[in-house]
Amino acid sequence: xxxxxxxxxxxxxxxxxxxxxxxxxxxxxxxxxxxxxxxxxxxxxxxxxxxxxxxxxxxxxxxxxxxxxxxxxxxxxxxxxxxxxxxxxxxxxxxxxxxxxxxxxxxxxxxxxxxxxxxxxxxxxxxxxxxxxxxxxxxxxxxxxxxxxxxxxxxxxxxxxxxxxxxxxxxx
Numbered sequence: 001x002x003x004x005x006x007x008x009x010x011x012x013x014x015x016x017x018x019x020x021x022x023x024x025x026x027x028x029x030x031x032x033x034x035x036x037x038x039x040x041x042x043x044x045x046x047x048x049x050x051x052x053x054x055x056x057x058x059x060x061x062x063x064x065x066x067x068x069x070x071x072x073x074x075x076x077x078x079x080x081x082x083x084x085x086x087x088x089x090x091x092x093x094x095x096x097x098x099x100x101x102x103x104x105x106x107x108x109x110x111x112x113x114x115x116x117x118x119x120x121x122x123x124x125x126x127x128x129x130x131x132x133x134x135x136x137x138x139x140x141x142x143x144x145x146x147x148x149x150x151x152x153x154x155x156x157x158x159x160x161x162x163x164x165x166x167x168x169x170x171x172x
Contacts (some may be wrong), residue, residue: 003143011032024144026050030164032157043129044149044157053079072137074110077101079142080113080135084123095126104134108169112136118151138170156172 010029029047052073080101088094098116105111115133120126128151138142145168149162 024051027042042150042152042153045147046161047144047146047148049142049144051079051083051117053137053140053142075137075142076111076113076135079137080115083133083135083142083144086113087117088113091117092122093096093120095119106136106170107166107169110136110138110170126149132158136170141168 009057010031018164027048028051029048032042032044074115080099084096084099089095098114101111101113103115113135115135116131117133118130119129120128130149130151132147134145145165147158147165149157
């Protein structure tokens with residue numbers, strides 16, 4: 001994975017708080033360096049999380065025996081459905097803007113699914129928060145690339161975030 005030097009790589013503690021939806025385990029977080037950011041209150045960030053998928057049932061295992069690609073597609077779509085349900089229940093005033101699959105892949109050609117959404121946190125002066133998540137599955141692990149920013153700043157940092165996510169190769 002490649003990232004720009006003005007984005008700071010931050011390790012994530014085990015208990016990451018309310019941003020840790022559905023027991024996802026954070027791997028790393030990137031934030032704009034405070035020297036580059038106009039404000040220390042800039043909440044824009046890209047977080048990479050892993051999600052241990054439930055045990056595969058016999059039908060999915062059977063598909064995997066004959067067609068590994070079909071098996072990965074089934075796992076990805078199930079993961080996306082489960083994750084969207086979690087977002088709906090955990091984020092206040094959640095609104096799904098876009099859900100795309102098919103043409104989205106990581107640098108290593110791993111299929112992915114992109115979600116774009118908005119929500120509003122009451123304690124943050126009701127400023128809309130916009131998010132983009134790219135979900136993918138490799139073997140029995142789901143990966144989430146979560147970009148969150150206040151709505152006015154979302155488009156400003158989006159090209160940099162896309163540059164980072166486009167460089168991802170999952171090696172495990």
